[in-house]
Amino acid sequence: MSTSTLAAAPLLSPQRFAVSLMFLVNGFLVGSWAPKIPEFALRLNLDESDLGLMIMCFGIGSLCAMPAVGALIAGRGSRRVMLALAAATIACLPFVTIAPSIWVAAIALFVFGGVIGGMDVAMNANAVEVEKRQGRAIMSSCHGFWSLGGVAGAGLGGLLIAGYGEHIHALAASALVLVGVALAWPRALADPPHPQEAHIHGQPSKRPGLLAAGATVWLTGIICLIMMTPEGAILDWGALYLRQELGASPALSGLAFGAFSAAMALMRFLGDFVRDRFGAVTTFRVSAILAMVGLGLAGAAPSAEAAIFGFALAGLGFANTVPIAFSAAGNLPGLPQGLAISVVTFMGYSGILFAPSVIGFIAEHTGFALIYMALPVFVILPLVFSGLMRHADRPQG
Structure with a gap:
């Protein structure tokens, strides 16, 4: 901008x-x-x-x-x-x-x-x-x-x-x-309806819906799913990881999600300034790398305090990735705005709702430390396709 x-x-x-x-x-x-x-x-x-x-x-x-x-x-x-x-x-x-x-x-x-x-x-x-x-x-x-x-x-x-x-x-x-x-x-803000935008690859879509969405919006949705899954993993399993594997007290173990969410909230209030200053793509890439480092530190941590620091770092990283993806989805050309955002929201919240169950099943056999060290590997995909976030800086209005 x-x-x-x-x-x-x-x-x-x-x-x-x-x-x-x-x-x-x-x-x-x-x-x-x-x-x-x-x-x-x-x-x-x-x-x-x-x-x-x-x-x-x-x-x-x-x-x-x-x-x-x-x-x-x-x-x-x-x-x-x-x-x-x-x-x-x-x-x-x-x-x-x-x-x-x-x-x-x-x-x-x-x-x-x-x-x-x-x-x-x-x-x-x-x-x-x-x-x-x-x-x-x-x-x-x-x-x-x-x-x-x-x-x-x-x-x-x-x-x-x-x-x-x-x-x-x-x-x-x-x-x-x-x-x-x-x-x-x-x-x-009173925005007008945009039925004329319901075109997929130049062809009018008579019934806009999830199946009418193009590959770009689905890929943006996958990015949201990957970036929102760790939030569910930390919310549901972070405290248990600190208690069972790092010997934390009940009070200290509660700081797993507390540190993550507090850091995320703080960074979100700074995120708009950062995005306006450096652009959506650069902000997304740096944020994703920071999130990867934070998750890796949390998984490899020798103590509960070190893991909490890693979770806080991950919160700083993940804070702005999903908002940027939502903005990018809302500006994708050739799609009704509501349809695009519904796709990425649907997929992102699917990660928060259902991924923790899968993670719990796997962790029963591997432990949570390995889970948190493995999650950064999945963030590689959003990094590879981070160029899609350029749409967040190109409003179609």
């Missing part, structure tokens, strides 16, 4: 404020769900395997909604879809909280996941539109606000549940979401 364009663009426009607020709200809701899980399991008398299946309903709902929302954005624009889904989230936590049976709770979680996942696609699409209008990178900081919302939701949720119970918590969280949606509604 040119220096003159950046100088002319306001750093915090109403449209940027609105989409950043939507990321904050989405992360806040996901974070608010986390401290409810023990109460949810106790109320419905769920054991660990039952609870795992219930949580999977949330993930499946998200993945099912993403392709449909991508097609909807192409026909109606990202603003209308984003705000409609954001409004729908207001009822989700109370619905989950009052679900009287396992089957109703499963449906509630499926709907909750679908609304959250669909909103994820729409708000990323809207962020791409804001980038186009402003001529300035904003995607990394938007994802930083998502992380901030997650921390706020989890922290506030724990306090409210402990002090007032899960019903008051659900109502309070929903009230805060309502305020966020009301603030964003008049400020969100």
